[in-house]
């Protein structure tokens with residue numbers, strides 16, 4: 075039996091387990107018990123003092139570090155010696171805010187993808203799966219760890235469950251749920267991003283009580299309250315955001331906003347799109363204390379991770395923008411660990427912590443030779459060499475798409491008033507972050523309001539995949555979707571409620587897309603000429619697949635090739651991240667958090683046609 079299997083309690087952290095493990099580590103550090111292994115490194119970055127220490131021994135026992143110090147000065151005995159004199163050791167990199175669901179891989183395959191890239195721990199922002207199955211969310215995120223996967227996942231239950239009071243699905247979190255999550259599990263650091271800003275400030279908001287109930291439960295159990303401050307740039311909003319107790323923001327876009335939020339005591343988590351500008355801005359402003367700054371991913375597909383990297387890519391972007399490599403490493407290790415109050419376990423190469431170590435042959439270029447996690451080498455030159463348990467994901471994870479019936483073209487028709495030859499239609503554009511209310515006059519034919527490709531107007535729908543009633547919110551959108559006739563694309567990743575979204579040039583094609591996604595229990599479907607052209611399977615939760623990253627990537631690349639044969643409509647919008655071509659980003663165009671206003675959701679009591687302004691609660695017909 076390996077020394078690791080002898081200590082199963084050191085997988086999911088518990089207080090009692092900590093006591094047993096640390097009592098033993100204490101004796102090992104004193105040389106009173108033999109250690110498993112010593113890893114000798116050429117130099118080691120002490121992220122607490124930002125100093126390089128030369129020729130160091132890291133004494134490892136089980137999955138933890140027992141002792142660190144100058145090579146050859148440990149008083150105890152070790153069973154195994156490993157020498158890496160040419161390599162520099164830095165702590166395992168951490169993600170302070172990542173939706174692993176956005177890799178679309180189950181946790182064991184996420185771990186195999188990101189561990190060789192230095193990422194040994196992740197704070198999982200889990201409102202995604204929580205909105206599919208809130209009650210089983212936590213057990214899902216701890217399953218891979220319980221099977222011995224060496225990556226630490228710290229799940230943060232989502233505040234956005236449901237994202238707004240106009241939506242509903244597989245999860246509903248309030249005070250009681252959050253209190254239970256924090257009470258029952260030391261791996262839960264706090265509350266995932268508070269995003270429904272009107273429900274934070276406005277006592278009249280229907281979600282006000284639920285949201286503040288989660289905040290109260292988090293305060294009660296000393297958890298961290300993560301924020302999401304998109305669109306909150308003015309002084310009043312920033313002060314109100316901080317006053318509410320929202321402790322971080324990962325949506326910062328400009329340097330003035332960054333300094334205002336830092337000064338308000340907000341921990342700033344910078345995402346790749348913003349790293350170049352914000353890092354240069356901080357350096358130009360002469361910032362010297364980066365302790366309230368982290369680099370993080372938020373969302374990145376498996377394909378993009380394989381192409382660019384994991385959090386190592388984030389660090390390289392910061393280094394290219396001028397950030398000293400030691401500071402970039404602190405922004406991936408001790409800074410996020412301290413913010414999340416996880417420093418006893420991760421964030422530094424120090425006694426008591428998990429033995430998570432990234433070994434670099436070139437520090438400036440962050441060239442990763444080896445990655446150690448839980449006290450053993452799991453990554454070598456970019457390849458995962460750790461354990462890959464076969465996890466039989468439970469049936470419930472494979473049965474989360476419940477439309478309740480096969481849809482037909484008629485389900486997507488938007489009826490006109492009798493006798494009308496045209497109707498006024500409300501129009502949405504992807505990422506439409508403004509108060510203006512767009513309308514267009516559209517022709518009527520056969521009793522139904524029609525699209526108009528000449529004006530880039532097509533039909534967009536959200537299909538309820540939870541209740542079994544197959545409720546459909548449908549309306550006209552502009553500047554997205556296929557111009558190619560009889561074509562539609564859709565996906566069961568529709569942030570953050572994760573119903574099915576579908577956009578198409580014909581009602582028949584839209585119905586076929588949804589029926590295909592239901593048949594495969596989640597993922598992408600592309601239909602042209604009423605035939606399924608391509609699919610990608612996300613069979614777990616309708617968000618992820620239990621396959622290796624490379625296999626998913628191959629399927630996604632084939633999908634992209636088919637999608638490239640379609641004529642996609644496009645017009646620039648409020649998001650800088652809205653490129654021409656295949657509209658993959660429509661998975662995020664269904665968000666209902668700050669800074670959205672008018673949105674389309676699946677019909678609910680509070681939004682009968684699904685068309686609602688989430689800032690005011692106002693609803694409106696889609697045609698009139």
Ligand SMILES: Nc1ncnc2[nH]cnc12
Pocket residue numbers: 173269372373569570665667
């Ligand atoms: N970037 C984002 N903004 C809001 N909600 C999200 N859910 C996942 N990623 C998100």
Ligand SMILES: [Mn+2]
Pocket residue numbers: 171173199267372
């Ligand atoms: Mn997020």
